[in-house]
Amino acid sequence: MILMMTFLLVGLLVHVVFFLSIFDIYFTSPLVHGMTPQATPMAPPASRLVLVVADGLRADSLFTLLPNGSSRAPYLRSVIEEKGTWGVSHTRVPTESRPGHVALIAGFYEDVSAIAKGWKENPVEFDSVFNETRNTWCWGSPDILPMFAKGASGDHVYTHTYPAEEEDFASTDASRLDTWVFTQVKSFFQSAKSNSSLRANLLEDENVFFLHLLGIDTNGHAHRPMSQEYLNNIGLVDTGVAELVSMVEDFFGHDGRTAYVFTSDHGMTNWGSHGAGHPSETLTPLVAWGAGVNYAHKVTEVQPYKDGFLQDWKLEHLRRVDVNQADIAPLMASLIGIPFPVNSVGVLPLLYLNNSDHFKAESIYTNAIQVLEQYKIKMSQKKETTLSFLFTPYHHALARLCVCVTVVITGFLLIQRSPVTYYVYCLLPVPLWYSVLKESGTLTDLIRSAPSLPLWKCFGYFVLVSFGIELLVVSFFHRAMLTVGLVVLSVWPFLSGLFDKAKFRSLSWCVGCLCLAAFPLMPVVGREPNIHLVTCAGLLTLFTSACYLWSSRRRTTLHLSDRQQFFTQVALIHIMLCVCVCVLCAYVPSLTHSSLQQKQGLPLFNQIISWTTLASSMLVPLLSSTRLFHRLLSIFLSLTATYLLLSTGSEALFPPVLSWLMFVWINIEQEAMLAQGVSGRQELATIDFSANIDITKIRQLKLDDIRRSYFFVFFIITAFFGTGNIASINSFDPASVYCFLTIFNPFIMGGLMMWKVIIPFIIVMCTFETIQVATQLSSRSLFLIVLVISDLMALHFFFLVQDYGSWLDIGTSISHYVIVMSMTIFLMLLSVVTHILTSQRLFLWRPKMHFP
Known part of the structure; x- marks a missing residue:
């Protein structure tokens, strides 16, 4: 019995060690910290931005017309055709809510170390558009909003969420989640009219209003994307956005200083799931309008898109500007003049901007410097943990490979100040081979x-x-x-x-x-x-x-x-x-x-x-x-x-x-x-x-x-x-x-x-x-x-x-x-x-x- 227990414990220990090794080898966070925030030195076109994310909304579900030629989202359709710029936001896999919102708001794609952290914890602290604003007000799901408030410096990100029990797949219609959000926003602006301190905060620059609408996603899971519940929810969101815009413009006196961005974090398959890389999951709508955003641009030539959707959407006469999902974060930062999120890898989509060439040049230059800052910090960290005579630029490292091979493993680990786990990986075979020889x-x-x-x-x-x-x-x-x-x-x-x-x-x-x-x-x-x-x-x-x-x-x-x-x-x-x-x-x-x-x-x-x-x-x-x-x-x-x-x-x-x-x-x-x-x-x-x-x-x-x-x-x-x-x-x-x-x-x-x-x-x-x-x-x-x-x-x-x-x-x-x-x-x-x-x-x- 003692021999058997020893065998079990040794086998357990060896396999646990080698199992944990993959997280050191493959899943160490690539994010770095210590970068200097970079902002465009010129005055921004917008004082405030309204971000609306319709969770789980497919691009084709929004853009495709009904059989009678009308749109199930007439307000957003009119924005596309008259006063805004539209396109498809290409998400990266995994097509899930958390990584989608991280890409949208922080400008980088979800770190792989988040796999072991669950849905609501930040595996590492990261910067975001919300963190760089003066004030951000958020309404929506308790699964999404807290993660951006938790990592924000200071107390300027305010979240308003409904109870988690409301996310019920068996409910008759989950569109009530979106109705709750629109109702709360309406009450918020109504109360601001009589609250002088709140009104003063709202009138400042560099503010963001974020509406997270989960109803479409929940209806899609419960009833599938082709159901009436899912499609009717799109109409409800469209009506809510129209009322929201009217209310915001009235509150700020139609000053023309509000920018609007409407998009989705991911799409959904026909059977009501998401997470993988099917086009129905990775193609999401993007519609932007308002201060600093280009008006609808008509084209005479057929656009070279090969996704097969443009003809069904009847939008081939309007310029379509596709982006990667992480590009939306620098777009929002540029519109209201805040620093780009320091961890962002997004590239500013210039075709969305309605500004001078000088402003665009300064903005894209700032974007490049912000990405370069990450490279410099990463290189500095690598240099600090590497022997000076071994640290050389990448293209010269092969002149040095033979030198590295000749260094004794244990001494190399000591000099490199390697983690303790590295010693375990290198030295563990010794007792194992001893057991074999015995x-x-x-x-x-x-x-x-x-x-x-x-x-x-x-x-x-x-x-x-x-x-x-x-x-x-x-x-x-x-x-x-x-x-x-x-x-x-x-x-x-x-x-x-x-x-x-x-x-x-x-x-x-x-x-x-x-x-x-x-x-x-x-x-x-x-x-x-x-x-x-x-x-x-x-x-x-x-x-x-x-x-x-x-x-x-x-x-x-x-x-x-x-x-x-x-x-x-x-x-x-x-x-x-x-x-x-x-x-x-x-x-x-x-x-x-x-x-x-x-x-x-x-x-x-x-x-x-x-x-x-x-x-x-x-x-x-x-x-x-x-x-x-x-x-x-x-x-x-x-x-x-x-x-x-x-x-x-x-x-x-x-x-x-x-x-x-x-x-x-x-x-x-x-x-x-x-x-x-x-x-x-x-x-x-x-x-x-x-x-x-x-x-x-x-x-x-x-x-x-x-x-x-x-x-x-x-x-x-x-x-x-x-x-x-x-x-x-x-x-x-x-x-x-x-x-x-x-x-x-x-x-x-x-x-x-x-x-x-x-x-x-x-x-x-x-x-x-x-x-x-x-x-x-x-x-x-x-x-x-x-x-x-x-x-x-x-x-x-x-x-x-x-x-x-x-x-x-x-x-x-x-x-x-x-x-x-x-x-x-x-x-x-x-x-x-x-x-x-x-x-x-x-x-x-x-x-x-x-x-x-």
Whole structure:
């Protein structure tokens, strides 16, 4: 036991260190501080600026005309055609609210170190347009506004937010969020008329008014962008903007010193998600007008845009000025004469400015100096932490490479004053290689025994593992490779000769593999809900449970002492769980779906049932017998019940199919051991998870154990990629959690989705726990093989980690490395959970006679 715990702790420590290393290597913030703010020395054209961000608004949704030739946003359309400049703001991925607003207001693209900081925390302090203003007043979502107020120097950024509970995907119409903003702004200007101090602040220069409108985004998530709720919300925003402009102009006496910018942080896919790089997500509208902004410019030639939208928009007669999203920050700064945000990488779009050439030249020069300041600070920091004789400009660094290579690693780290983690990375291999050399005797024995092994079998396993590992690596990029792997696995009983000894189980294995092979071919995002498939999954669960019961009854009848245990447990627990699963599948998700479609909200009864099922899912198995069939059935039913509540379509069929294949795997491994004449083989009917393992019967590793370990790794990866990937987590459908809650809460929703991801893992782990007990194999030996397989895969992914692109690209590259590096850690921790889940038992009352 002490040796096993030492093995677990050492393995945990090593993999945690290498997992954390990627954050030092790839995800250190590139932002620098200490730059001098740069402002254009000439008088600005505007005294104040109104920024309106319609969250989740697609460019085509705003610009495309209705079938009758009218616009759903007539006011903004008139601005485009008469008195403003328009274009498309090209967002960068990730197309999410936080990075979109950071790009708009701070002028740089979201730092990758924000991945580990959540939605509302600033990973590093950064400058913004709001921070450089005299005063900024903001109205809108509590998820966006506080992050700009937190980083501002002084107390000049004032935020007005509604409660987070208002962001309810199940509401009849989320446009009320935008109505709230417009109403608050109207009340604000009304009160300023009688408040002399507030009025004096408003009349000063360098002020910004920011309206964050979340209604369109929320309606898009709840009803999809083609819905009437989404499209009508655009009309509401257009009317609100028209009233806002009239009110602002009246308050300031039509002095012609107000500039207006209307845009969006990101778009949205047809299925109501965002985060990736589809044009529907990255093309957002930009309309600017007012003081200092160019008037509409008519053109006679067709503009050279290749996005295919201009013809549908009927705006080809007006000059379209596209920008990168970060370019909007320097535009706003230039219009009101404040310093450019010091971290901005945006380029001032001169075609939006209506001013003298002198002003434009000064502004673009200031913009260039501001970007150059960042380069100077970065170079200064690098020079301070590098030896003077080694620091040279980039194009001369290759004359110096040989010198760097000759420096001793440890001495180099000392002189460089490198972080402590660098010493860990460089010196950690020393004790690891020491551990390898200490086992040289075992390695020698293995080499000596190699000639006695069947050559064809050794070569076959070498090919299997090599091909299998590469197949798993490719499956991280192309889920369909798992289908190929499952098809290959389906013929294993026929190639190994097991078909002649166990025809029914071999055919069941083949059918199970082929059924499971269908799931990686299904889409992971953009799936429409299909509650009928959830109901079918409930029926399939009932069928699988019946097969479990039939098989277990057939075997336990040979052991009369277990009859009483069987009937009490099966009658009182297993059958009740079967009924519970069927009721949950047929009633709760379908009723919830129907209620939300009718805009009646989430029924309280459904919510209570859902949370109760979730809370009891890990408790119910502990109340059943620790006999193999009884306990596995109880685990399967309790986990599947929760999974069905979190399903909206075809993925609901995954746990029943996976569980059936795992059940067949347990049985067919028994036949494989019988064919090999393994003395440690146990009858499944006699296996009790709570029984103490006789260590004298634990056998040595055999070649077939490599296959078992590989099957285990393959099924673990299939458990994750079978119904999803990083894209499905990044753009998950909120409908998946509607049985539990409909009010937006990223942490609870994320926790529920993570539990949904973990459930198939537990099913596979419980299966492997059963195989380990049945084959009398040391878990330490198995984890050593799994460790080798996962670390070989990790070598591929370490060099594929990237720190650029969308959160989808970045997150995918990280997740690939994290999954394989943390596989052993995760499986070790999960093995503890599954060991408790399979071997421990709770008694609501103590019987006079104990039946195991």
